[in-house]
Amino acid sequence: MTENPYLPRRAKIESIKQETTGERIIKTFAVVIEDQAYRERFQHKPGQCAMLGINGVGESMISIASSPTNKEFLNFSVMKLGKVTSAIHELEAGDLITIRGPYGNNFPLDEWYQKNIITIGGGIGQAPLRSIIQYVLDKKGEFGGLDIIYGARTTADLCYREDHFQTEQSVFWQRRNVRVHLSIDVPEAGWDRFVGVVPDNLLRLKPSPENAIAITCGPPVMIKFVIKNLLALGFKDEQIYTTLENRMKCGIGKCGRCNVGSFYVCKDGPVFSYARLKNLPEKG
Amino acid sequence: MEHFLLEKNRLNEFLSALRNYEVFAPVRKVGLTVFELITNPKEAMLDLKNQPQSPKRVIFPQSEILLVFDKNNAAKEPKGRVGQKPQVVFGVRPCDARGFHMLDPVFEREYPDPYYLQKRQSTLLVGFHCSEPYPNCFCTSVGGNPSSPEGLDILLTDLGEQYFLEVITSKGEQVAKEGAAVLSSPTSQQQTEKEKLSGMAPQKIRRTIDTEGIASKIEKHFDHSLWRELSGKCISCGICTYTCPTCHCFDIQDERVRGRANRLRIWDSCMFPEYTLHASGHNPRPTRTERLKNRMYHKFKQNIDLYGVPGCVGCGRCITLCPENVDLVANLKVIKNL
Secondary structure, three states: OOOOOOOOEEEEEEEEEEOOOOOOOEEEEEEEEOOHHHHHHOOOOOOOEEEEEEOOOEEEEEEOOOOOOOOOOEEEEEEOOOHHHHHHHHOOOOOEEEEEEEEOOOOOHHHHOOOEEEEEEEHHHHHHHHHHHHHHHHOHHHOOOEEEEEEEOOHHHOOOHHHHHHHHHOHHHHHOOEEEEEEEOOOOOOOOOEEOOHHHHHHHHOOOOOOEEEEEEOOHHHHHHHHHHHHHOOOOHHHEEEEOOOOOOOOOOOOOOOEEOOEEOOOOOOEEEHHHHOOOOOOO | OOEEEEEHHHHHHHHHHOOOOEEEEEEEEOOEEEEEEEOOHHHEOOOOOOOOOOOHHHHOOOEEEEEEEOOOOOEEOOOOOOOOOOEEEEEEOHHHHHHHHHHHHHHHOOOOOHHHHHHHHOEEEEEEOOOOOOOOOOHHHHOOOOOOOOOOOEEEEEOOOEEEEEEOOHHHHHHHHHOHHHEEOOOHHHHHHHHHHHHHHHHHOOOOOOOOOHHHHHHHOOOOOHHHHHOOOOOOOOHHHHOOOOOOOEEEEEEEEOOEEEEEEEEOOOOOHHHOOOOOOOOOOOOHHHHHHHHHHHHHHHHHHHHOOOOOOOOOHHHHHOOOOOOHHHHHHHHHOO
């Protein structure tokens, strides 16, 4: 009999970073799979997800928030919301977690050689985009410019804050056409960057569709208006990508619930080009 | 393959002779009949035309242990069926046998599911020809036939005092060999009688729907206001999914009992709001309208896209057992005529 796809492997939490102190707490976990053979086989691509779990509690599908160019550990940014994610938030560095995957399709990075990459993220939607951002930064010679457009409700809700600030201030990255455009929804003392929702920041920045790929992830309503604004800026359907999420249990296209039209988000997604997404009967 | 004759009054002897098999048959249980393991052939209740629950549960149980967690919380696989006797499910109707053909690709493809496949490979299906279909049967509209041997290892046809026994597969041949002592050869007259019954059966199906073009109609009219009317009576009880021989959706839950913990797979239903409810509170299918539409979409569009056939065998259970008389065939006709 072939391998049991439901059997999770143990992984050690190397470190934990609390990303947000706002209403919804997000922590980023750096984990290393214990079993060497499974660790070597676990070759993810930007955009993919994995099932994280705690035996006796349950499993949740989480985006892989680090790039495969990082060979040391895998990052997962987990928002404390339900039973499993709340239990994961109780864990400490050195504790064990379970993992299986990687699952789903990925961003077609091979087709984006020398293209300008624009990521447009909101809230925890920045997690899957971070895998791309890190990948592009690590392999900058293969891409054109990189524009990181990212916003959250308040500064306390911004993920990867220090990383973003560092990249934003770095002369090294500025010279290499990497720009960071952060925003918060409502004004705060000391905030001198854009105030307003992400789709508005996008319209203000007016990135050129010329030789560009735009990737967006965030709350459904944000994605909707980002796509609308990208189309208004002249982006074609096949230049726009998003990642979807849905409730999942198996992660392997059998338990049924994550379908959008005839596609299972776990297996046929989570990455959808707008060209593919717009023909689906429901948008998740 | 070979043909035999089995005297009805020797059926129990035949079942008793199958010593190398675990035999499942319809068993009366709190007023219902369900397919269960029998230890005595007298437990088998073969008086119903079909059971309210399909034999799906023998191979894909309503609840089964996926993983066992030991004291150190390490995950282990349960033993599975290795080393156990093969199973025979006795009394399967042709529609339910085809139901397994609908489940197979779900569990076989891409990530083979060992729990389903182990039981599927070690299970034989012994079926009954349907000489008297139920009023809501519509198998002939979705590619089935009340006298079809498709998916069965042995097919029995009721000739009154005897069963005409057809061996369909080599697995079925093994079963016939074990019960050979109570089998005899049919006469040519009995053969003719059997063929006559087979020929007549499809005409006894009273409900029909031409499913041609339904898939594109469902897609084209996905946002039509009619879906709300079609789902108006639905109470989200989920009986249509629990009795369906092709529904495969499941939940995975961890449970702790007296210090031990297991990971279970349990049937789930797309009719329940929790099925798609995100942890954030967002629900892509918040009302009965989206859920009923999704179920019809899954059966008559998605399944065709994924596996080339509709995910329905026309057993009619969802129509007969719905407490609110939501009628799949009638609903399909409404969509078809849009």
